[in-house]
Amino acid sequence: MRTTGTNRRATLRPAGRPEPWHSYAWQVQSLLLGYPDEDFAGHLALARRVAPALPAPVRDPLLAFTGHAERTPADDLAVAYVATFDHRKRCCPYLTYYAHGDTRKRGIALLRLKQAYGAAGLRPVEDELPDHLAVVLEFAGLDPSAGHRLLTEHRAGLELLRLALRAEDSPWAHLLQSVSATLPPLKGDEEEAVARLAAEGPPGEQVGLAPYTPPQFMPDPAGGPR
Structure with a gap:
């Protein structure tokens, strides 16, 4: 991904069509939400270069996460990532x-996502x-345009994830705040959905997901805890 290299002033208009800066923000957020591997330092440096072109509500939490990640030893950040996203179902x-x-x-829903990617000429990697x-x-x-719609x-799910990460005092909560700032604010029905999900949790029928569900969310065949 290339950056504009400029420090132009951007304004938030997330309720309408995406602005040019949206694609830069989403690409950087995508990289920083991946597992912090050997390429992660380069992703942090890219975030620093892209940040000046982003509106403050998107830029500031992005840089808050970047600063934390730069101060944290790589092994510690990787351990925290696994503990957060692999071991906490609420996250x-x-x-x-x-x-x-x-x-x-x-x-x-997963099949429809694959079809949306395919319609755009893209195919997601098989291991994710x-x-x-x-x-x-x-x-x-x-x-x-298609990504904004998705x-x-x-x-509602993004907001619930953001709140869960904030409750855990997780540095990744900053990234979810940055993502949320690229989208329209919650409407009444979405606020109700967040409240319902927080109170009841997602539906729990454990049927028909063998080809789709990650191992950490599949029932233990032995019936014991994972």
């Missing part, structure tokens, strides 16, 4: 889980589900 990064839980409807937030953001960076459709 699930798979967006369709919030609306459908472990039900057959989630399988259909298409509803992982980092994957959806990467797609949004490449196809801003992110907005999952607005």
Whole structure:
């Protein structure tokens, strides 16, 4: 991804069509929401270069995360990532889980995401589900109009993930705040959905997801804890 190299003034208009800066923001957020591997230092440096072109509500939490990650030893950051996203179900990064839980409807939602990517001439990697937030953001960076629509459709789940990360005092809460600032504000029905999900959790029917559900969200065949 290339940056503009400019420090132009940008304004937030997330309720309408995406602005040019949206694609840069979503690409950087996608990279920073991935596992912090050996390439992560380069992703942090890219975020620093892109940040000046972003509106303050998107830029400031992005830089808050970047600063934390730069101060944290790489091994510690990787351990924290696994503890947050792999071991805390409430911090699930798979967006369709919030609306459908472990039900057959989630399988259909995942298939529709794959079809949306395919219609844009893209194919997600086989070792990651298409509803992982980092994957959806990467797609949004490449196809801003379609990506904006997908992110907005999952607005309630994104807000619940942001609140869960904030409750855990997780540095990744800053990234979710940055993502949320690229989208329209919650409307009444979405606020109700967030409240319902927070109170009840996602649907729990454990049927029909063998090809789709990550291992950490599948029932233990032995019946014991994971």
